[in-house]
Amino acid sequence: xxxxxxxxxxxxxxxxxxxxxxxxxxxxxxxxxxxxxxxxxxxxxxxxxxxxxxxxxxxxxxxxxxxxxxxxxxxxxxxxxxxxxxxxxxxxxxxxxxxxxxxxxxxxxxxxxxxxxxxxxxxxxxxxxxxxxxxxxxxxxxxxxxxxxxxxxxxxxxxxxxxxxxxxxxxxxxxxxxxxxxxxxxxxxxxxxxxxxxxxxxxxxxxxxxxxxxxxxxxxxxxxxxxxxxxxxxxxxxxxxxxxxxxxxxxxxxxxxxxxxxxxxxxxxxxxxxx
Amino acid sequence: xxxxxxxxxxxxxxxxxxxxxxxxxxxxxxxxxxxxxxxxxxxxxxxxxxxxxxxxxxxxxxxxxxxxxxxxxxxxxxxxxxxxxxxxxxxxxxxxxxxxxxxxxxxxxxxxxxxxxxxxxxxxxxxxxxxxxxxxxxxxxxxxxxxxxxxxxxxxxxxxxxxxxxxxxxxxxxxxxxxxxxxxxxxxxxxxxxxxxxxxxxxxxxxxxxxxxxxxxxxxxxxxxxxxxxxxxxxxxxxxxxxxxxxxxxxxxx
Ligand SMILES: Nc1ncnc2c1ncn2[C@@H]1O[C@H](COP(=O)(O)OP(=O)(O)OP(=O)(O)O)[C@@H](O)[C@H]1O
Ligand SMILES: [Mg+2]
Numbered sequence: 058x059x060x061x062x063x064x065x066x067x068x069x070x071x072x073x074x075x076x077x078x079x080x081x082x083x084x085x086x087x088x089x090x091x092x093x094x095x096x097x098x099x100x101x102x103x104x105x106x107x108x109x110x111x112x113x114x115x116x117x118x119x120x121x122x123x124x125x126x127x128x129x130x131x132x133x134x135x136x137x138x139x140x141x142x143x144x145x146x147x148x149x150x151x152x153x154x155x156x157x158x159x160x161x162x163x164x165x166x167x168x169x170x171x172x173x174x175x176x177x178x179x180x181x182x183x184x185x186x187x188x189x190x191x192x193x194x195x196x197x198x199x200x201x202x203x204x205x206x207x208x209x210x211x212x213x214x215x216x217x218x219x220x221x222x223x224x225x226x227x228x229x230x231x232x233x234x235x236x237x238x239x240x241x242x243x244x245x246x247x248x249x250x251x252x253x254x255x256x257x258x259x260x261x262x263x264x265x266x267x268x269x270x271x272x273x274x275x276x277x278x279x280x281x282x283x284x285x286x287x288x289x290x291x292x293x294x295x296x297x298x299x300x301x302x303x304x305x306x307x308x309x310x311x312x313x314x315x316x317x318x319x320x321x322x323x324x325x326x327x328x329x330x331x332x
Numbered sequence: 333x334x335x336x337x338x339x340x341x342x343x344x345x346x347x348x349x350x351x352x353x354x355x356x357x358x359x360x361x362x363x364x365x366x367x368x369x370x371x372x373x374x375x376x377x378x379x380x381x382x383x384x385x386x387x388x389x390x391x392x393x394x395x396x397x398x399x400x401x402x403x404x405x406x407x408x409x410x411x412x413x414x415x416x417x418x419x420x421x422x423x424x425x426x427x428x429x430x431x432x433x434x435x436x437x438x439x440x441x442x443x444x445x446x447x448x449x450x451x452x453x454x455x456x457x458x459x460x461x462x463x464x465x466x467x468x469x470x471x472x473x474x475x476x477x478x479x480x481x482x483x484x485x486x487x488x489x490x491x492x493x494x495x496x497x498x499x500x501x502x503x504x505x506x507x508x509x510x511x512x513x514x515x516x517x518x519x520x521x522x523x524x525x526x527x528x529x530x531x532x533x534x535x536x537x538x539x540x541x542x543x544x545x546x547x548x549x550x551x552x553x554x555x556x557x558x559x560x561x562x563x564x565x566x567x568x569x570x571x572x573x574x575x576x577x578x579x580x581x582x583x584x585x586x
Contacts, residue, residue: 122396124393124396124410127412202431202434204427204429204430204431205431205433205434207394207427207431208425208427208431208432208433208490209433209445210394210420211392211394211420211423211424211425211427211494212420212424212444212445212449212493212494212497213417213418213419213420213421213422213445213449213450213497214417214444214445214448214449215417215448215449218448218449222433222444222448223433223435223436223444226435227434227435230435307437307473307475307476307477307480308475309472309473
């Protein structure tokens with residue numbers, strides 16, 4: 058192995074930096090593809106995971122006390138809650154690398170489903186992120202002042218309308234930093250998907266190394282690319298958060314902002330409840 | 333008072349009968365018979381911990397009573413299958429801590445319940461919201477978020493939010509207790525106008541002068557029961573019970 062490495066290095070007659078330059082020059086489409094797949098998996102997986110987590114979080118906060126739910130509904134809720142708790146525990150309690158193997162090969166064995174590796178990777182990242190987000194969302198909902206729920210109840214709003222109109226908008230804003238964090242973690246952790254052969258950035262690096270036998274230059278380059286991705290993403294998320302905090306001021310309605318203009322204005326879109 | 337079946341109060345909007353509430357083994361409400369009729373303003377006074385808030389919260393079912401009845405125009409709202417949300421939409425509640433929806437501006441605070449719970453169209457809801465915001469003097473602040481308002485302003489918006497629903501009665505739980513002293517007046521002034529306009533109100537308060545001036549009736553709560561109830565003038569001028577006298581004397585002294 059060592060001799061092979063040396064031989065390869067000498068055969069090429071390049072020093073370290075020349076190797077880096079060579080990889081960039083000749084293999085940039087491979088790396089670019091890796092970046093594309095990695096970012097696609099991280100972004101889509103996080104978004105799907107957030108949707109899953111919101112769903113699970115909302116279901117787990119449906120009131121199941123005697124007065125809010127009939128006996129059948131309570132049993133169903135209880136069963137659903139147990140299933141959701143198992144989902145969260147299992148996917149938080151096992152490594153994503155193992156989950157990838159189980160999902161990819163397990164589905165193939167059990168149901169003869171042959172997913173392509175990117176789809177399988179997306180599935181794993183999404184479900185995994187969903188499990189983490191479920192807990193984050195639950196914490197986000199629980200951190201909202203009880204008075205917000207009570208005021209919504211007091212005007213006669215049901216659980217779903219309360220969640221959608223009052224609680225989730227506040228909870229989502231609260232969990233935004235944690236969500237961004239999941240995204241950044243996913244950029245890095247999708248690298249474990251190379252065990253099923255998903256062509257994300259780490260896998261692409263491994264392939265290039267397999268051809269060139271230039272482990273150090275190749276992986277240093279890969280590491281640098283990961284760093285650029287996570288650093289840029291972190292900054293962009295921070296900008297987004299600041300943007301979402303909204304304007305610090307409001308304008309007093311005066312004669313120029315007549316009741317008519319307010320009546321015509323867009324404002325929050327509640328949508329009418331359909332019965 | 334407990335045990336004997338209470339007489340139905342004719343045309344009461346809400347009525348409680350032998351209403352009891354326990355938290356664990358701790359019985360907080362020990363049988364409350366209470367009724368409010370259209371146009372009445374009833375103040376509920378009493379020492380801290382006597383169960384005033386718990387009582388008010390049991391009336392609109394923010395707390396679920398342990399036993400007894402809550403009747404809405406004679407209908408038992410605790411019955412299985414009763415549409416509790418519809419009942420709550422007919423009773424407004426104003427909280428000590430305002431509880432404005434933090435994610436919504438002043439206008440939308442007054443709109444969301446109308447659209448989601450009362451089924452009104454958005455233009456109609458906006459029109460009503462503006463009408464009642466104007467009534468409490470908060471119409472210039474339609475675009476403001478709750479965090480940008482003073483306590484007194486928040487509470488006036490909370491009152492407008494409750495009024496916008498078009499409730500049959502408004503419940504107030506110490507609406508001025510969380511306010512800086514200089515803001516108490518603006519909220520009491522609004523409430524005074526509402527009382528004068530004929531709105532039905534149940535007000536839990538420590539503002540004795542206000543209770544005396546605006547209430548038709550006053551209920552004095554002590555240890556989880558209504559110890560004495562009567563016309564405001566009588567309760568304040570010549571309370572029948574020793575406990576009521578003691579409580580009011582402490583107030584005059586402090
Ligand atoms: N959710 C709860 N769990 C347990 N105990 C409670 C709960 N809510 C109220 N209590 C208890 O019930 C008693 C009455 O409380 P409540 O808030 O109704 O009194 P209050 O008359 O409104 O007092 P204050 O004037 O201080 O507001 C108190 O001893 C309180 O600790
Ligand atoms: Mg209280």
